[in-house]
Amino acid sequence: MSNEIELIKDPGLPAHVHRRADTDPKAAARAERQVAILFMLSALGTLLLIVSYLFIPEDIFFFIPVMGNTNAHQLGLGMGMAIALFCIGAGLIHWAKTLMPDEEVIAQRHEFKSDDEDRKDFVKTVKEGAASAGLGRRPLIKRTLGAALGLSAISPVLLLGDLGPLPGNQLKTTTWKKGTRLVTDPGDRPLRPSDLEVGAVAQTLPEIAPGEHRSLNDIAKDAVLLIRLRPEEFNLDAERLSWTHEGIIAFSKICSHMGCAVALYEQTTKHLLCPCHQSTFDVTRAAKVIFGPAARPLPQLAITVDAEGYLVAQAPFNEPVGPSFWERSA
Amino acid sequence: MTARERIAGNVAGYVDDRTGAAKWMKKNLTKVFPDHWSFLLGEICLYSFVILLLSGTFLTFWFDPSMREVIYEGSYEPLQGLEMSAAYASTLDISFEVRGGLLMRQIHHWAALIFMVGIVVHLMRVYFTGAFRKPREFNWIIGVGLLTLGIVEGFLGYSLPDDLLSGTGIRIAEAIIQALPVVGSYLAFFAFGGAFPGVAFIPRIYTVHVLLLPGIFLALITVHLMLVWYQKHTQFPGPGRTEKNVVGYPLMPVYMAKAGGFFFIVFGVTAFLGAVASINPIWLYGPYTPGQVSAGSQPDWYMGWLDGLVRMAPPLETVTFGYTISWNILIPGLILPGIMFTGLALYPFIESWATGDKREHHLLDRPRNAPTRTAIGAMALTFTLVSLINGGNDIIATTFDLTINQMMWFSRIAIIVLPPLAYVITKRLCLSLQRADRDLVLHGRETGRLVRMPNGEFTEIHEPISPEKAWLLTSHEQLAPLELPEYDGAGVRRPAAIKNKIRNRISRSMATAVPKATETERKELEGHH
């Protein structure tokens, strides 16, 4: 900018304006009273908290508009605490604003940069220090130290090795085997095809021997959804059609995207929706993805009936269930 | 001297004899802090962190971080007799058997949400006023680190009760780990001690949630505050305020009372929310099992943008040489957040590189006077907001009679179209505000009163503005764009020619401004009248 242009000047800090409490002793006394009232309100808040804790039973409810039927114990404790704390804060701030000095003070700043002399000295000290240790002159020490430090960094990584087992083929297998019965979840009742009418669904798991316990790890891989359609509604190739039984089709309930339970079945559209990320699958076309972020259909479980007429798996899943991973199709 | 003063003197003497603290204390007790409401946003974070430590410690007395299966026998009837993890059962016990336990749980969770809101609004204040510039770049990076860790810490806390909602969240986190190329399934098995969900995860994240991360938080917050203290707070421009001074109130007593009072205010407001509004009613969610899910499963708001990005991602997955890469998870779950947070952390350096400004700054910018920065900020906020909205698209759809498919397509298009639009609009808005400032200084305020001139013309009377106001509107400095040479003295293209050309162009954009009014112009105008 050229020198001829004159900029607008800084008028400087405006003159201090006195508050009412600074000049009028009455106003100051009033402010003092207000602060005291706030502190007393706080004490009342604590009292409310004590009373609620000791004397209000936990099963008393009363109606408050907007909130509904509210627990008196919980509300008393919380409001008591809120009032007690808020009023201390409000009192302190009001005190500071009205009665403590409010004249603005100016402090000077200093540049953080050290002066050149100090900087030079610092660099010199570091150089001298390094030189006296002889790091540059003794390459053997430098290299071996570097190698030792680098190698020692392996140990924490190695020591964490027992955090978990290696995946092995755990991500690729489930409990389903040829002939495993599908039983209701919950209830563990085997199902016959006639138990499902057209338009019906059933949440199922593989049958377990009586007395055996089903772990969450198993449910996380084994959950299966049964859906019954009219056989003519399917739009499947011959192989997939042979995996259904009398219009009943079975899919893994674990989303192929991120593993949520996909079980929002719309009877009218024959669509399955995942509530987590809204991937939509078309049941008539072997759970083909028709909307949302999922990239793969839900794995289909081949089903048939056993000698007693109960629904069973024809074979294990022919692909890993659940979200993708690097070596999934390897 | 009263007895009390004598005792105080003795104690002070005792301490000073051993530490020499008197000199330091004397200087720092009168340290000056500028006053502005937006300077308290960081304090909201600090105080909610303290509330989190206090209420969190309370919760640890009863919480049992174990995935061991137990049968619930507590007082909440709709769950009696069900199998659940000890973590979930003990959270129910805190809610229903411990007096004040539910209140403390709610205070803890509300404080966590306020902590994250505080961080974001504080970050916005620092960004839009340019407070991150030299010498405060370190503190900016620490701040970005705290934001990132806050998201992780919050998510772990949300996961601990092992209810149906949080279990669904962990399931999704596991899928993100599992999607990492090459090491994904190994990392997932290490994190969970085997296949999902296993029995190791809750106890492990408990240690991280109550020990490791709070420790890192304490260290980072301490450094953050020490730097603020040492570098002195920035201040807004105004009469009497310069790059060389700080105008405000001394720590003792005014600022101590105000800041101390504000701690109680933050605690009080958090307790109020804990008293009147239910948060995370885990007894309604039920215990976690992988075969169940609830409609509208969402993360807490600070993760909502991430979930929104994952929802709108295209269904892309590739298999090359037999190895699967889930782009539909990696892009929204790791790559985009990585770009966002790296960009955020590096912004101070990018800006100073682009403007060539390497000086110290202690006076804040009014956002309109840095139009490009403000526009970039608006762009980033728009991006995050669209993602966040998509994270709740099912709730929004049912509330406003829309379809989730419409919401999703809106977001997919808006995430590309709206941020650049926000950039352009914000930049124009800033420039017209600058123009308005200039007019105000040169022509004064419009009074709305019309007068008839002797020649019969009507004009509106303009009232000159105060010198303080005029100074406020013109005190900022306007940077000239860089002019880095593309050719050296002999007319030969320099090796860095392309880099310099890009830098020149960016710096021209950064320097876009309406020339501010000057005294010379004012005088010239007066001469005309």
Next chain:
Amino acid sequence: MKQLSRLRRHRAAGPILLIFALFTIGTTFQVASAVDQEETSIAARSAAIDEGREIFLKGCSSCHGLNAEGGEIAPSLIGVGAASVDFQVATGRMPMADMSQQAMRKAPVYSAEEVNALAMYVASLAPGPKVPTEEMLNYERDGSVAEGGELFRTNCAMCHNFAAQGGALTQGKYAPTLMGVEPRHIYEAMITGPQAMPVFSDKTITPEEKLSIIKWIKSVEAEPQLGGAALGRVGPVTEGLLVWTLGIGLLIGVAVWLAMKAK
């Protein structure tokens, strides 16, 4: 014959004959009156079916066809059963207000008797699920609330949300809230699968289990606010909204007051 005449002269003959005669008369009377009752009930039923048919022709046939065989815009009602009619009409979903994605619950157009008549008419076309009786719906006695919650979370929560508040489905369809829905209608919805909802047969979820589900829904509905305002029981979205408005709003309000100079 001698034998007979001897019996006739037996001293017990008189009383036995009398008892026999009385018995015969009584039985005849009873049978006759029963037949009479059957006849009146059949008459009442056919009257109700006729009335139902009248209502159907006036209110429903334009979409569902003159013989309930269905049309382009509405499905056939043959075999849907009385339960389906009771659910759809008594909750006001049918007749539909407009041809939107999904019929909404609203104030019913027909009285209870009219709904009953309509249901009888549709049930007379072909057998289908029956309206559950009061005795069948005694969920307080026959249901278990904890088991109901477990069943609800596995079978219902993915659409109707964890607290039965409803949720979004595809293309604007939605699972409605179950708050304030009569137990009979919840039961009917499960056995008939109205609109997008699938059917839950008695073998996949037994009648007792259905009652448990109803009992759990009713207990959630009656549950008071244990932790303060429920914020719609839809999860973290409303919590985030509250903290971004009331929470940070209050705090910034106090901050502005704090930084303001006192007069």
